[in-house]
Amino acid sequence: MTAIRSTAALRDAMGGYFRALGEAAERKTAPVAWCSSVGPVELLRALGFAVFFPENHAAMLGAARTAQRYMPIVHSQGYSPDICSYLTSDIGAYLAGETPLQAYGLPGIPKADVLVFNTNQCRDVRDWFEWYARRWNAPVIGVRSPRAIDDVTTNDVDGVTVQLEALVPALEAIAGVRLDAGRLAETVATSRRTSDLWETCLQSASRRPAPLNFFDGTVHMGPAVVMRGLDEANGYYQRLLAELGERARDGVAAVPGERYRLYWDGMPIWGRLRALSGLFAEFRTAVVASTYCNSWIFSALDPADPLRSMARASLELFIVRSEQPKVRYIEAMVRRYQVDGVIFHDCRTCPSNSNARYGMPRRVSEELGIPTLVLDGDVNDLRCFSDEQARTNIEGFVEQLADVRPVRMDAS
Ligand code: SF4
Numbered sequence: 415m416t417a418i419r420s421t422a423a424l425r426d427a428m429g430g431y432f433r434a435l436g437e438a439a440e441r442k443t444a445p446v447a448w449c450s451s452v453g454p455v456e457l458l459r460a461l462g463f464a465v466f467f468p469e470n471h472a473a474m475l476g477a478a479r480t481a482q483r484y485m486p487i488v489h490s491q492g493y494s495p496d497i498c499s500y501l502t503s504d505i506g507a508y509l510a511g512e513t514p515l516q517a518y519g520l521p522g523i524p525k526a527d528v529l530v531f532n533t534n535q536c537r538d539v540r541d542w543f544e545w546y547a548r549r550w551n552a553p554v555i556g557v558r559s560p561r562a563i564d565d566v567t568t569n570d571v572d573g574v575t576v577q578l579e580a581l582v583p584a585l586e587a588i589a590g591v592r593l594d595a596g597r598l599a600e601t602v603a604t605s606r607r608t609s610d611l612w613e614t615c616l617q618s619a620s621r622r623p624a625p626l627n628f629f630d631g632t633v634h635m636g637p638a639v640v641m642r643g644l645d646e647a648n649g650y651y652q653r654l655l656a657e658l659g660e661r662a663r664d665g666v667a668a669v670p671g672e673r674y675r676l677y678w679d680g681m682p683i684w685g686r687l688r689a690l691s692g693l694f695a696e697f698r699t700a701v702v703a704s705t706y707c708n709s710w711i712f713s714a715l716d717p718a719d720p721l722r723s724m725a726r727a728s729l730e731l732f733i734v735r736s737e738q739p740k741v742r743y744i745e746a747m748v749r750r751y752q753v754d755g756v757i758f759h760d761c762r763t764c765p766s767n768s769n770a771r772y773g774m775p776r777r778v779s780e781e782l783g784i785p786t787l788v789l790d791g792d793v794n795d796l797r798c799f800s801d802e803q804a805r806t807n808i809e810g811f812v813e814q815l816a817d818v819r820p821v822r823m824d825a826s
Pocket residue numbers: 469498499500501535536537538539681763764765766767793
């Protein structure tokens with residue numbers, strides 16, 4: 415496997431982001447806002463906040479497999495093991511006084527001056543933020559979004575836009591500045607550019623063989639998650655895009671000898687990314703696209719109409735939609751990326767981002783004539799994941815792919 419060279423620049427970019435965040439929190443160079451992962455970050459940046467994304471922090475705990483130590487601390491305080499393991503990992507780490515951000519010189523997670531949620535993804539982010547709000551006596555505000563929507567209507571957009579407008583005075587009071595309309599438009603333009611660059615990076619995997627896969631994407635999506643609205647994110651993605659172009663041109667494959675191509679729906683299993691990446695590589699099967707990595711594409715963002723376009727972007731996301739648009743979306747991805755099968759990760763503690771529970775895998779399989787596999791697991795709680803079971807299921811699934819579609823003769 416030829417490693418992606420831009421990974422070194424990725425570490426630099428993420429390190430710079432975390433150090434700036436630490437400086438804001440410690441030296442009070444900027445107010446600190448916590449933001450849910452697909453929350454109104456452009457508004458926060460335009461008001462001069464340094465923005466922290468606790469879901470990114472929780473994913474780091476999952477990837478480091480320290481989450482297992484932290485979750486029981488929170489379960490013992492009355493939080494169910496069945497609720498979001500991001501929430502329980504993150505709060506547990508806080509109670510244990512530990513964070514991977516110490517590697518970047520931060521003594522702890524940055525204390526929030528305000529916590530801003532959007533329930534477009536789930537209720538858990540709000541419950542999560544409210545825990546810290548009680549602890550720090552900090553304000554928690556946000557958007558209560560409609561969910562499970564069919565087509566995004568003008569009424570839906572109006573409802574969220576009004577809520578975003580209502581956040582402005584409260585945020586201005588905390589930031590101590592008035593919102594500058596020009597700065598908001600610029601931030602939305604920068605964020606849209608990030609989204610476009612990230613989308614183009616992901617679309618490079620429509621090439622055969624794919625120059626990057628889902629597992630690469632979960633790593634390289636970092637700036638799209640935490641640096642939206644910052645020029646540094648765009649600098650990074652221009653560099654990554656150039657490298658992916660080279661890889662595609664030179665036939666450098668994410669999975670050497672790519673035989674089959676899959677789509678991944680649902681959350682990553684952070685503590686098993688490396689193991690799963692190796693397992694699929696062993697079967698010469700590339701997971702070329704995913705709902706998860708695509709979730710940071712916000713094509714509706716428009717600097718000519720900042721708040722309204724932010725509202726629309728937040729509502730068009732896959733996770734906010736009802737079953738039919740979700741099926742249509744997956745089917746479009748299957749065609750675009752020419753995939754041979756779909757894996758549905760049934761994430762135990764994240765029902766909002768699990769689509770295997772109401773018959774979707776079977777419907778997708780019947781409509782597209784391709785196999786689907788439901789993989790039991792969890793985003794952070796590895797007690798819900800069995801390595802042996804996963805290997806057996808994935809191996810059987812790849813054999814099924816071979817029955818449906820014989821190996822391409824032109825595969826490298
Ligand atoms: S979407 Fe899932 S993993 Fe993310 S915060 Fe909500 S419940 Fe947790």
